[in-house]
Amino acid sequence: MxxxxxxxxxxxxxxxxxxxxxxxxxxxxxxxxxxxxxxxxxxxxxxxxxxxxxxxxxxxxxxxxxxxxxxxxxxxxxxxxxxYDIDATRAQKAKDRAEAWLQEAESKGEDTSRQSYKEAKLSLLRAINRLNNAEI
Structure with missing residues (x-):
């Protein structure tokens, strides 16, 4: 043990x-x-x-x-x-929000070193991790 x-x-x-x-x-x-x-x-x-x-x-x-x-x-x-505690619907919404934010930031040519950009990328990673492992 x-x-x-x-x-x-x-x-x-x-x-x-x-x-x-x-x-x-x-x-x-x-x-x-x-x-x-x-x-x-x-x-x-x-x-x-x-x-x-x-x-x-x-x-x-x-x-x-x-x-x-x-x-x-x-x-x-x-x-x-x-x-078993993962809410897949909530995780999908978080993924969609993060992807939309990142796509908008990239289309505007925003500085990818900004803290908000990094936070959005981490939010996307967390959402994908949850979706890949949710018990449905």
Whole structure:
């Protein structure tokens, strides 16, 4: 067993003893289990599978990083939600809004270094991640 600590800025995290965790780093999938070597790596926008109590729960991670040391896996992410909590209709609307905003900004030749442009791109990534992993 390992100790899984999920940390977010929105206090929707948790700490539990689990059998193993599979997350996607920016270079590929990682399986974290008892006696895994120490590691720290950035996370991709993708799923996190948590194996515990004889089953598996799947959540969506929106970036951040994961570290593993001394049988403690820490996932620090800007947002996390279980796939069964995803509202696909709401995610589709967010995707549509972000795409429209980005298309308008690009057609006007707006500066892509602006904070609002970066936020729209991140919003689009989050919406796509939710839609790809929503339990429908």
């Amino acid at each position: 390992i100790d899984l600590r999920l940390v977010t800025p929105h206090a929707d995290g948790f700490e539990k003893k689990v059998d193993k965790v599979i997350v996607r780093g920016i270079l590929g999938d990682l399986m974290l289990m008892e006696n895994t070597a120490p590691i720290v790596t950035p996370l991709a926008y993708n799923t996190m599978k948590v194996y515990m109590d004889g089953g598996v729960k799947v959540g969506v991670v929106h970036g951040g990083y994961v570290s593993m040391k001394d049988n403690v896996a820490t996932v620090a992410t800007t947002a996390f939600e279980w796939t």
